[in-house]
């Protein structure tokens with residue numbers, strides 16, 4: 235079986251994904267639009283830009299978008315789907331994912347993360363190292379739950395929102411779409427769409 239996986243984005247996040255993919259038995263090839271200005275990331279060569287991947291797509295069993303920016307992740311994911319390139323979900327062996335949870339395609343679930351029963355994770359989400367998504371949470375597409383953040387039971391997070399590192403969200407809270415929760419926040423009231431909020435308790439600071 236072809237286990238050659240394209241990783242798009244030669245970033246720090248890309249390096250973590252590359253190692254995760256290797257742990258899962260894939261052979262990693264990077265693609266990045268900075269090519270040919272950048273031809274290598276650590277010991278991994280960069281094979282070309284995104285168009286090069288499209289040209290050689292039949293060489294690969296799929297691709298992972300290793301880009302933190304949700305809008306860019308969304309755009310590239312759409313192009314991959316248009317090109318009929320599969321976007322597998324990668325789950326680290328030390329992550330704990332309930333058999334009753336649903337995780338859509340293109341997600342990465344990093345080391346030590348927990349996704350508990352009856353939670354639903356949208357497309358191309360990042361559940362980062364040691365993040366906790368408790369029972370009955372609903373995450374839209376392209377969400378990022380940063381390292382060491384915890385969503386209590388029944389929390390919803392709208393598409394393209396970002397919960398910053400080391401934050402916690404009280405049970406049944408709703409965070410809107412395209413919103414950003416700053417690092418180290420405690421969210422105890424609902425957060426609307428398109429805002430940045432931070433602090434303990436988290437307050438809306440600005441419109442995005």
Ligand SMILES: CC(=O)SCCNC(=O)CCNC(=O)[C@H](O)C(C)(C)COP(=O)(O)OP(=O)(O)OC[C@H]1O[C@@H](n2cnc3c(N)ncnc32)[C@H](O)[C@@H]1OP(=O)(O)O
Nearest residue numbers: 362380381397398399414415416417418419430431432433
């Ligand atoms: C594997 C990984 O690396 S995953 C990435 C993890 N990274 C994160 O989670 C980062 C999340 N980002 C943040 O927390 C950012 O600080 C943001 C987005 C909330 C704000 O960023 P900016 O809009 O650039 O704000 P800026 O840095 O200019 O700060 C503005 C003010 O808010 C304060 N502030 C910024 N972030 C926070 C925060 N999280 N909590 C409390 N205060 C904050 C600053 O101290 C500053 O205060 P001052 O005006 O009194 O000096």
